[in-house]
Each structure stands twice: as C-alpha cells, then as structure tokens.
Amino acid sequence: MSILVNKSTRLLVQGITGHEGMFHTQQMVQYGTNVVAGVTPGKGGEWVLDGKVPVFDSVKVAVEVTGPNTSVIFVPARGAADAILEAADAGIALIICITEGVPVADMMRVRRYLDQRAVRLIGPNCPGLLTPGEAKVGIIPGSIAIPGNVGVVSRSGTLTYEVLAALRQSGMGSSTCVGIGGDPINGTNFVDVLEMFEADPHTEKVVMIGEIGGSDEEAAAEFIATRMTKPVAAFIAGQSAPPGKRMGHAGAIIEGGSGGAVEKMAALEAAGARIARHPEEIPNLLAA
Amino acid sequence: MKLHEYQSKSIFARYGVPIPRGRVAGIATEAKQIAEELGGRVIVKSQVLVGGRGKAGGIRLAKTPQEAEELATQILGMEIKGLKVRKVLVDEAVTIVKEIYLGITNDRAQRCPVMMASSEGGMEIEEVARNAPEKIIKVAIDPLLGLRDFQARDLAVSMDLPKEHWKVFINIAQGLWKAYQENDGTLAEINPLVITADNRLLALDGKMVIDDNALYRHLELTETRDQDEEAPSEVEARKYGLSFIKLDGEIGCMVNGAGLAMATMDIIKLFGGTPANFLDIGGGASSEKVAAALRIILADRNVKAVLINIFGGITRGDEVARGILTAIQDVKPKVPMIIRLVGTNAEEGRRLLANSNLATAETLVDAARKAIAISKGG
DSSP: OOSSOSTTOOEEEETTTSHHHHHHHHHHHHHTOOEEEEEOTTOTTOEETTTTEEEESOHHHHHHHHOOSEEEEOOOHHHHHHHHHHHHHTTOSEEEEOOSOOOHHHHHHHHHHHHTTTOEEEOSSSOEEEETTTEEEESSOGGGOOEEEEEEEESOSHHHHHHHHHHHHTTOOEEEEEEOOSSSSOSOOHHHHHHHHHHOTTOOEEEEEEESSSSHHHHHHHHHHHHOOSOEEEEEEOTTOOTTOOOSSTTOOOBTTBSOHHHHHHHHHHTTOEEOSSGGGHHHHHHO | OEEOHHHHHHHHHHTTOOOOSEEEESSHHHHHHHHHHHTSOEEEEEOOSSSOTTTTTOEEEESSHHHHHHHHHHHHTOEETTEEOOOEEEEEOOOEEEEEEEEEEEETTTTEEEEEEESOTTSOHHHHHHHOGGGEEEEEOBTTTBOOHHHHHHHHHHTTOOGGGHHHHHHHHHHHHHHHHHTTEEEEEEEEEEEETTSOEEEOOEEEEEOGGGGGGOHHHHTTOOGGGSOHHHHHHHHTTOEEEEOSSSEEEEESSHHHHHHHHHHHHHTTOOBOEEEEOOTTOOHHHHHHHHHHHHTOTTOOEEEEEEEESSSOHHHHHHHHHHHHHHHOOOSOEEEEEEETTHHHHHHHHTTSOOEEOSSHHHHHHHHHHHHTTO
C-alpha cells in the first residue's frame, strides 16, 4: 500500500515531447505506470511511444479525452509555473513538478492560488514519487526500491536514491517514496507527508531526509513529538556546509544564523527521531 | 545576485523612492567633478558587495570637492573584506534627524514576502532582531494582492512616524514593493531611510538581491554582475551551469544532485577528510558539462584526490562517463580519482570507463574511505 500514487494513478505528462519528458515517460511506462496522455502545446494530435500515448495541445483537452487524475511536469523553468496552474485549472488534484529553477516569486503566487483549491502540488525541483511495484511518477530510478513498509520523504533527489538503495541492500522495501524538492517554496512539506504516512496502514516506519535551510525540519520535529506514533529515522545533509552559501538547491542555505544542520538534528533527536550520521546508517536505525 | 548600493538605489528611484542626488565614479577626478556639481559637501561611499563598509573606512564625508577627490583616491585603492573597491558613489551630504529601517524579504515559513520596518534604522537589522526584536514590525504581503496601503500605514503608525510623513512613507513602501516584485527581488532594503533636517524622507542607503532563477527575465541586470565577490572557479562554473562552491579541503567532489553533494562532503568530513568543494553537476548533465566540472576541480592545487559520486536518475551514467573521458584527455590529471557510478545507464558508463585508470567504489562510505586514504598519501 501507499500514499499519493498507486495502480489507479492515471498519469498525464506535461512537456512529454521534450528531451527529459520523453526519456522519463518511457521509463515510467516501462515501470508499469499508467500514462494516459501527454501535453505539448503545438504538438497536439501526435502520438508518442510507438503510438501508445496521445499528445494534446492543452491540459484541458487531455483531461476531457483521457481522464487523468495526476499530472507530472517536465516543462522548462520559464513555463513551469504556468504549467502547474494549467493543470490545477483543468481540475487535476495531484500535480508533481520535476522542473528545477522556477523563480521563487512564481512559486509564491502559484502556492497561494493552489491553497484556495483542493489541489496537492509536490515539488518543484523534486524527483517525484515512487510506490514500488505500483507506480513511478517522476525520475526516481524504479529498480532501486522494492515494495515494503518504510515510507520515505526527502528534500533531495539523488540522496533519496542513495537511501532507497541502502534500504534495498538490507532487504527493506518502501511503501511510497516522496521527493518534496529543494526549493524554498514548495507545494508539500515534511509535515504534510508525515501526516499521510502516519495515516497509511501499510507504512510502519518512516525515513526523513532533510537538509540545511528554512525551518521545515523543525516543524517536522514538532509533529513527530506530538502526533507521530510510527518510528522515524532522519538524516540531514549539509553538516559541513559553510553559512551564507547556497548549496545547489535554492532552499539550501544557512541564513542569518538559522537553518543549520546541527539545530535540525538536535530538534529531531529531541522529538524522538533516530539520527543517521550518514545515509548508509539508516537501515540499521530502522531495524533497531 | 547581489546588487551594489548605487544600482539598488537607482532601481528604487525608478519606482518613486526619493534618493540623494549623486553619481558613481571609477576614478578620483570624476569624484571631484561630481562633488562640484553637487555643491561641495558629499559622502564618498565604496561600492563593494559586503557589509561593514563604514567601519572599514569605506564611507567618508568630504567637505570640499578637493577633499572628495582625496578620499576617493584612498577608498578606490582599498580592499574591504578581501574585495577590491573599484567604484565609489558620491552622494550629496544631508543632515539627518531620524533614521529608520524599511526592507522586504521572503518568509519561507509563511510562503510570502514580508515587509519589515523599524524605528532603529542605521544598524544591521539582524542586530536589531537580536537586541530589540520588539522594535521590528512586520507585515505579510499576499503574493496575489501585493502590498496594500493600509499595511504600509500600519508600519508608519507602529513606528510612531509623525503623521505628516505618512503619505510619503506609504509611497516609498509601495515603490520598494514594486521594485522588489518587478525585479524578482529576494531582498530589497533601505537602511537607513532618513528624515532630513529640512523634513524630507530620503533613502540614504539601499541593497537588493535578485533571485538567480529569475535572472533570465532581467538580462539588463546580469550585464552588470560584479564577479569580484566570487572565486574565479565559481564564475567559471556558472558559465557551464554548474553549482560550485570552493572550500579549502583536499578532496575534490563531483556529484549529481545538491543533497547528495552535501552528503558526500559530510561523509568525507565524518571519516576524517576535508572536502575541497561543493559541486553539483545538476540533473541530466551533458558530457561537456561533466568535463568542465572535472577541469574546474582539477585546477585547484589543494586537491589531492577526486571523488566522483554519481547516482543516476535524470543524469545518465553513460553521459557522465563520456564527460570524464573527455576531461581526462584534456587535462591529463595527475591526482588519483575514485568513481562510484550507479543508477540510470550506470552499466554502460562503467563499461566506457573500464579502460581508464579510475579506482571504483561500490558504496558512498567505501568511496569516501578510499578517497581519504589516497588524499592522506595512502
């Protein structure tokens, strides 16, 4: 079992004919994800993947014809905010934006708009979702995870793969893996996902991978301390990062003396989470 | 991207924020000429992208044009916190009755911009936040509605700004907000905003930071980017779209993904090594980009070993391998390299690299231990 995506996911791919969109649609279909349509303005009427997936000019028409319930966005940064709004406007309730580099002002406006509607956005600047054995929505390599009872939530992309691979190595599988993304303003935060894992009967343990910047990990610590019954293991990246420098992710920066890894680790430890010093320690912390 | 004071203030002025008369000068005689035009008493201000210019002697009052030239000569030769002063701003000197603070930044937790004002202007806002947090008044700006006049008025009232200044203050607050919004600011700050002896409000100092992700729609600003504040290797990295931060350790790191790059640095440190840099080649990096990354790492003379850690998702192992081969041909590196390549198209990547002289590792811990051993002469 899982959260957010599963066998009944009917996926739309926005930006399907682009370089990344095409490659990862192939991977998602190979994994068994039900990709019902793609959108690229100007390419409506074409078919991709050997004629298996129809392409439409707009999300609105794609929704009318193929009935997707989830959309994944590979549109370049300049058009990503618009693509999210287009999906929301067409009535799609779960939107996953993979795109990196969306201006923060765009994201603040998008988030404010979405908050007024029943729409969940994951990302942007994220690897997407993987429910092993059921559906892969985004770019997480499917082969690195097996079905199981560990829920994984992370601000990072490749670091998440690292953890999934380490879990698999120890024979542990995951219920769902959620990449919430490395931007300062995103659609879904740690607390949102922890809440879903806490409510999911098939998730028994949770791994949380945070990083420097902002206070989302501290909010998660508060939630873990007061509302979470399932055990949580956590790793925070950026323990060796210098202050004032943006460590690749737009949101990964220690500013004005706050957002450091040490404080985040202390808050999570005080909340009862088990803290990993490096990603490969996580399976042992979960087994203990 | 940080903007200089003179750039920030000229943007503010375009949105109706009153600023002192003045101009920027690159040579001392020009500073003298500007002082003559302004009628004598001027402030000569170094333009470097760090705080603490005043304390370092980079902001001085000149009573005559002659003195302005002398001070400009001194200041233009200075280094402040390692940055060479290349320009001075020559502003008319004004008599200050009161200094206030007005700024905007994004609040991550509230997911919107906040405007902050304080009657304690002139000092750094972080300092006010530490010593007298009750003196900072904040209003959250709805990103869809923008700053409303009543919010700006609330700030004026809460700061006990005399009633006669409210109207002008609201205009300044609105101007600052528009400058912030239309230029994709992540910080816009007037500190101090002063009340002068002749009862005017004037933005004496200004600071702006622009969202790097939005620079594509502000090309006029990128043309004036000051590269002095960055290490040359960081400038070079940006040309290739690489995210690179130079550190002072011995193990060069090339990683895909910011989180994994940080974790790689962390693990090097955890096991007793020192990372030479943070480097994220980004998602879906081409072989050209990978080759550029490796060249930048290898240009650092402190580097005793290179750790390449690639966990392919959107990045493909074969592309990375091709980039590494190109770079090896180009640079002919003498330092040993350890590579760990897993994920998308990793098998093909490993096959491409089979004949090169790279040490391989299966896991991150294994890779870090090997790199540390080599860097310590193992």
